[in-house]
Amino acid sequence: MLGTEDGDTRSEAVFRCVYADILATGSPLIVTDIATAELIKGAANAFLATHGFPRGDPCRDDVTQPRLGTTRR
Known part of the structure; x- marks a missing residue:
């Protein structure tokens, strides 16, 4: 999604070039x-x-996230 000002075609062109892939x-x-x-x-x-x-x-096997102050084994 791209928000542009009225008449601004350059922003869309640059966006399309950067994200072409x-x-x-x-x-x-x-x-x-x-x-x-x-x-x-x-x-x-x-x-x-x-x-x-x-x-x-x-x-992945390690689906749990460690809490602050704990160490992961």
Whole structure:
């Protein structure tokens, strides 16, 4: 997602150049005005804050995260 000011075509062109490899895989690019981009960012952050992140990597054996002040064996 990219928020740009009205008439700003350079930002989108630079973004597409920098992320060309990722966009080539089919990842969508949504171009909006800055206010809409900020609204989407806030909604995404609120969703992540209320749903949390999974702890550890389920593909690895050491999926538990050590707490502060403890040592990992």
